[in-house]
Amino acid sequence: MTAAHTLDVRVIPPREKHPTIFDTFNALAPGESFVLVNDHDPRPLRYQFEFEHAGEFGWEYLEQGPSVWRVEISRKAKS
Amino acid sequence: MKLGLSSAAAPDAPLGELLEAAARRGFGALELREGDAHGITPDADVGAIGEAVRRATAAGLTITGYRTGGAGHDLALARLSYTLGAPILLEGPEDLAARIARARQMRNAGAAVAIVLRGESVVQDGALAAALSSPLAWDADPRVGPPGRFAEALLRRTAGALRHICLPGGGPETTLQDGMGVGDLMRRLALAGYEGTLVLAPSTTRYRLAWRSWLGHRGGGGCGSKVAETPVRQLTTLAMEGGER
Numbered sequence: 160m161t162a163a164h165t166l167d168v169r170v171i172p173p174r175e176k177h178p179t180i181f182d183t184f185n186a187l188a189p190g191e192s193f194v195l196v197n198d199h200d201p202r203p204l205r206y207q208f209e210f211e212h213a214g215e216f217g218w219e220y221l222e223q224g225p226s227v228w229r230v231e232i233s234r235k236a237k238s
Numbered sequence: 239m240k241l242g243l244s245s246a247a248a249p250d251a252p253l254g255e256l257l258e259a260a261a262r263r264g265f266g267a268l269e270l271r272e273g274d275a276h277g278i279t280p281d282a283d284v285g286a287i288g289e290a291v292r293r294a295t296a297a298g299l300t301i302t303g304y305r306t307g308g309a310g311h312d313l314a315l316a317r318l319s320y321t322l323g324a325p326i327l328l329e330g331p332e333d334l335a336a337r338i339a340r341a342r343q344m345r346n347a348g349a350a351v352a353i354v355l356r357g358e359s360v361v362q363d364g365a366l367a368a369a370l371s372s373p374l375a376w377d378a379d380p381r382v383g384p385p386g387r388f389a390e391a392l393l394r395r396t397a398g399a400l401r402h403i404c405l406p407g408g409g410p411e412t413t414l415q416d417g418m419g420v421g422d423l424m425r426r427l428a429l430a431g432y433e434g435t436l437v438l439a440p441s442t443t444r445y446r447l448a449w450r451s452w453l454g455h456r457g458g459g460g461c462g463s464k465v466a467e468t469p470v471r472q473l474t475t476l477a478m479e480g481g482e483r
Contacts, residue, residue, distance in 0.1 A: 165239040166428035169264070170408035170438060175421035183425050193428055196241070198264055226264035 163231050167196040180204065184216065184232060192233035194221065200228050208232075239432050242267025242302050244404060244439035245274040247449045253277055253290055257297040259453035267302040268294060269327070269404065269437045278304070278322075280314035287321040302435045303327040303352065303375065303402055312340060316349035327375045327402065329354035334363050341372055352402055358382060361391045368399035375402035378423060379441070380415065386422030393430045401434040403427075408438035410452035411445055 166183050168176045183193055195201060200223065208216050217233035243260045245251070245268070251259065253276040260268055270278050278290055294301050304318060305327040319326045326344065328337050328351055341351040353367045356377040364374050374396055378385040385405075392400055405423075407415050427436070440449050 164428045164431045166424055167239060167241045167436070168424065169241060170405060170412065170436070171421045171424055172412050172416045172418075174416055179421035179425050183428055186425075186429055226262070 163192040163194045163233075165194045165196060169196065169198050177204065177207065180232075181211075184208075184212070184234065187234040189234055190236040192217070192231050195228075195230045195232055197228045197230075198226065200224065201230060239427060240266045240300070240302070240435045242269055242300075242435050242437035243453075244269040244305075244437045245271045245276050246439040247409065248453055249274040249446070251275055253293065257294055257299060260299055261297045263409075263453060265299065267300045267435045267437060269303045269305060269402075269435075269439075270301060272304065272306040272308060278318070280306070280308075280311045280318050282318070284317075284321055287318065291322060300324075302437065305329060305354070307331060309340075312344050313347060316344045316347035319344070319349035319351070325350035325352045325373065325375075325401070327352050327354050329356075329377075334367065338367055338370055338372055342370075354404075355392075356382070360388055361395055364392050364400065365395040368396035372399065373402075374400045375404065376400060377404045377406065379406050380418035380420060380423075381406075381441075384419040384422065386419050386426045389423055389426050389432075390430070393427075393432065400432070403432075403434065403436045404439055405436055406439055406441035409440075410448040411441060 166180065168180065171179055180195065187193065205218055208218065215235055217235055219231045221231055222229040243263070243265045245256055248256055248259060256268065256276055270276055272279070278287060291301060301322050301324045303325050304322060306315060307329045309332065315326050326349055328341055332340070334353070337353050341353055344351045352373040352375040354375045354377060355363050356379065360376060364376070367374055376392060378388065405420070407420070440446065
């Protein structure tokens with residue numbers, strides 16, 4: 160997997176956050192990842208990923224609060 | 239990419255308050271602007287500057303730049319840069335060529351210096367400055383044009399010279415930035431692997447009270463699952479109380 164880039168969504172207007180995150184995910188090649196930075200646990204986002212991209216993504220918490228959450232989101236390599 | 243705060247967000251806050259507010263909001267970096275109440279001036283005592291760096295580090299923050307437009311104290315700025323361990327962010331009113339020349343002299347004196355770019359000619363100016371080996375900072379004002387489009391061209395033409403971006407807005411102004419391309423900017427920076435700093439600053443002094451209020455509270459607008467804590471209606475009221483620049 161290549162080095163992960165950072166997408167800090169704390170400055171993105173709320174309505175644009177999820178589209179931006181999914182656009183970023185969709186631009187990843189298999190095996191690539193990015194680190195999502197947020198100011199709360201993005202669990203609702205994970206549910207959306209599970210619904211729309213089941214089996215295609217990896218989700219690993221790198222930091223879990225109390226001020227900042229970092230999650231590495233990867234596009235799984237095709238087996 | 240590291241997210242930071244500009245002292246312009248709390249220009250009347252002493253350094254301790256600024257550090258506390260930035261850390262509470264989860265920022266990792268701090269840009270100091272000359273003239274704000276943080277107490278760091280080009281001619282400040284070396285011990286005082288060192289103490290500021292120590293306090294910032296203890297708060298989990300990196301001082302990421304010292305912004306100045308002032309002329310006539312370049313040797314003091316050079317000394318400040320290497321004591322802070324941060325670049326001088328050189329903005330106008332001088333033209334680009336004059337600032338490139340100044341930056342070169344200050345680098346010869348041991349300083350790290352980045353030229354601040356802004357406006358519609360940012361890509362051309364950036365390409366020129368980068369060709370002359372100058373690190374770059376960019377004021378990515380969405381009101382000038384779609385910042386994501388500028389970012390992509392700037393990153394492509396400046397080959398890693400872009401180290402620092404200031405985004406006017408964000409924070410309590412986030413709800414006002416729908417459709418201004420901030421999400422596109424962040425997406426493109428992420429995909430380009432931008433590893434510099436992105437600092438937030440008020441877009442205008444009209445929002446000074448809104449920023450003060452926002453920096454005094456914990457939490458904030460979420461990932462679509464939470465609403466921003468300061469609704470636009472309240473922000474407008476606060477802005478009116480703050481007055482225009």
